[in-house]
Amino acid sequence: MITLLEARNIGKRFGGLQALSEVSLTIRKGEVYGLIGPNGAGKTTFFNVLTGAYTPDGGEFVFNGAPLPSGKPHLVVTQGIARTFQNIRLFRELTALENVMAGHHIRTTAGVWGILTQNKHTVEEERLTTERAYELLKYVGIERFATATAKNLSYGDQRRLEIARALATEPQLLALDEPAAGMNATETGQLKHLIEQIRGDGITVLLIEHDVKLVMGLCDRVAVLDFGRKIAEDVPAEVQKNEAVIGAYLGGGHKHAH
Amino acid sequence: MEIFLQQIVNGLVVGSVYALVALGYTMVYGILGLINFAHGDLVMVGALTALQTMMFLMGVAPGMSPVAMLTLSLLVAIPVCMLLAFTMERLAYRPLRNAPRLAPLITAIGVSFLLQTLAMIVWGRNYHTFPQLISTTPVQPIEGVFITPIQITIIIVSALMMAGLILLVTKTKLGRAMRATAENHRVAALMGVDTNMIIALTFVIGAALAAVAGVMFASNYGIAHYGMGFMPGLKAFTAAVLGGIGNLGGAMLGGVVLGLVESFGAGYIEQATFGFLNSSYQDIFAFIILGLVLIFKPTGLLGERVSDRA
Numbered sequence: 001m002i003t004l005l006e007a008r009n010i011g012k013r014f015g016g017l018q019a020l021s022e023v024s025l026t027i028r029k030g031e032v033y034g035l036i037g038p039n040g041a042g043k044t045t046f047f048n049v050l051t052g053a054y055t056p057d058g059g060e061f062v063f064n065g066a067p068l069p070s071g072k073p074h075l076v077v078t079q080g081i082a083r084t085f086q087n088i089r090l091f092r093e094l095t096a097l098e099n100v101m102a103g104h105h106i107r108t109t110a111g112v113w114g115i116l117t118q119n120k121h122t123v124e125e126e127r128l129t130t131e132r133a134y135e136l137l138k139y140v141g142i143e144r145f146a147t148a149t150a151k152n153l154s155y156g157d158q159r160r161l162e163i164a165r166a167l168a169t170e171p172q173l174l175a176l177d178e179p180a181a182g183m184n185a186t187e188t189g190q191l192k193h194l195i196e197q198i199r200g201d202g203i204t205v206l207l208i209e210h211d212v213k214l215v216m217g218l219c220d221r222v223a224v225l226d227f228g229r230k231i232a233e234d235v236p237a238e239v240q241k242n243e244a245v246i247g248a249y250l251g252g253g254h255k256h257a258h
Numbered sequence: 259m260e261i262f263l264q265q266i267v268n269g270l271v272v273g274s275v276y277a278l279v280a281l282g283y284t285m286v287y288g289i290l291g292l293i294n295f296a297h298g299d300l301v302m303v304g305a306l307t308a309l310q311t312m313m314f315l316m317g318v319a320p321g322m323s324p325v326a327m328l329t330l331s332l333l334v335a336i337p338v339c340m341l342l343a344f345t346m347e348r349l350a351y352r353p354l355r356n357a358p359r360l361a362p363l364i365t366a367i368g369v370s371f372l373l374q375t376l377a378m379i380v381w382g383r384n385y386h387t388f389p390q391l392i393s394t395t396p397v398q399p400i401e402g403v404f405i406t407p408i409q410i411t412i413i414i415v416s417a418l419m420m421a422g423l424i425l426l427v428t429k430t431k432l433g434r435a436m437r438a439t440a441e442n443h444r445v446a447a448l449m450g451v452d453t454n455m456i457i458a459l460t461f462v463i464g465a466a467l468a469a470v471a472g473v474m475f476a477s478n479y480g481i482a483h484y485g486m487g488f489m490p491g492l493k494a495f496t497a498a499v500l501g502g503i504g505n506l507g508g509a510m511l512g513g514v515v516l517g518l519v520e521s522f523g524a525g526y527i528e529q530a531t532f533g534f535l536n537s538s539y540q541d542i543f544a545f546i547i548l549g550l551v552l553i554f555k556p557t558g559l560l561g562e563r564v565s566d567r568a
């Protein structure tokens with residue numbers, strides 16, 4: 001197995017709160033890697049540090065063998081890491097299609113001059129972007145809403161649209177922050193299918209999720225965070241048996257606090 | 259009937275100038291939530307730069323055709339205004355991007371004073387005669403209704419520029435990036451949009467429209483002055499609020515509606531007040547409208563609530 005992303009001793013402190021301390025983990029190419037833990041364990045902080053929204057206080061990420069730039073979100077996306085948000089952050093006033101096209105922005109090269117003169121390269125690139133965006137909408141199953149304004153989509157479809165937009169950046173690693181939050185059982189089932197499809201297409205998935213059933217049924221490996229520390233990293237079946245994990249989820253996890 | 263039609267013509271001419279300037283206010287507001295009060299003064303800088311260019315051209319090439327001269331002076335005035343707006347954004351507004359809202363607003367008023375004062379130093383305090391290179395001899399498409407060739411030019415040029423802007427914003431990658439940035443800077447940046455560049459570009463595009471508006475405004479009235487941007491600026495701001503600030507279509511609609519209201523107001527105010535007020539009071543209409551819109555329909559005709567963001 002080839003390593004895609006390696007987190008080395010990542011630390012992040014907010015004032016008096018040590019949100020992450022010395023978190024190290026390794027994500028392999030092609031797997032679905034779950035990151036779970038009780039509320040406030042530092043999962044979303046880990047995402048924010050990884051995607052450049054925050055600068056870590058210590059440690060580094062190595063992606064494809066090279067260190068990731070820290071604190072520069074758009075450079076991280078260029079490197080091939082895309083994310084979705086726990087609270088959906090679409091461009092609400094744009095259509096579904098335009099949202100996905102905006103996601104592809106980073107892979108396009110037309111400049112201001114090309115756009116004003118509408119030269120061949122720009123027109124062709126725009127055509128390909130549109131085509132690719134349609135394909136992605138179809139891929140996540142919402143192509144019939146292509147021209148609908150994003151804010152008018154149902155909650156589940158907005159989640160799908162956010163995934164389509166993230167895929168439009170052509171990532172190698174797709175980081176999903178609680179994609180099943182607020183979904184009913186049917187929608188969660190469809191989401192599971194979609195994530196499996198994404199993995200099948202060779203994209204590595206990092207999944208933060210509260211739905212333990214989904215995580216255990218989907219992930220190849222799972223890491224558990226508690227009070228900013230990694231307390232376990234293994235295949236789902238082993239993690240479920242891990243006593244530290246059971247303790248953390250049942251409220252006995254304070255022994256890990258400092 | 260002739261008077262009625264005449265007022266429509268006058269209203270459309272003034273309204274299209276307001277609409278062009280209002281677009282600059284509304285675009286910047288849409289993307290930053292900032293009311294750029296210095297925008298009106300770009301109209302003045304555009305007009306005076308064009309005037310300066312015309313004087314120069316008349317000196318070196320007196321035989322040049324008026325249309326070529328007007329075009330050349332526009333080609334100087336537009337980049338000058340664009341550069342000025344770029345500098346303004348970079349030096350005055352960008353450092354305040356994360357400051358409380360009031361700070362950039364007050365700064366914008368300061369920049370407005372600065373521009374007016376600088377223009378006064380460069381071009382003096384006097385009114386300048388602005389060469390009317392396009393004929394101002396009225397024609398009568400309908401008996402009794404007068405329209406001058408410069409007025410026809412104003413309406414056509416404004417309509418073309420607005421159509422171009424709409425195409426840019428709705429149909430291109432750049433426009434998509436602008437709309438994405440307007441909604442959420444951070445997420446747009448995550449999609450690889452250079453949001454600083456997009457914001458600067460928004461100012462620059464607005465400035466180009468303002469420069470054109472300035473040259474046309476001055477050509478129509480045959481006069482230019484360091485303070486000439488102030489009143490059209492306020493009126494255009496009113497037009498933007500009337501249409502729904504942040505909304506491009508709203509700015510255009512607001513501009514034209516305001517132009518028409520002013521024109522009809524000026525035409526009939528004397529009759530309506532039995533001679534107590536006359537057409538020199540026409541400015542009150544814009545501000546009555548501003549007041550009424552803010553009280554009864556703060557979202558404007560097509561847009562969002564001003565009080566949410568301003």
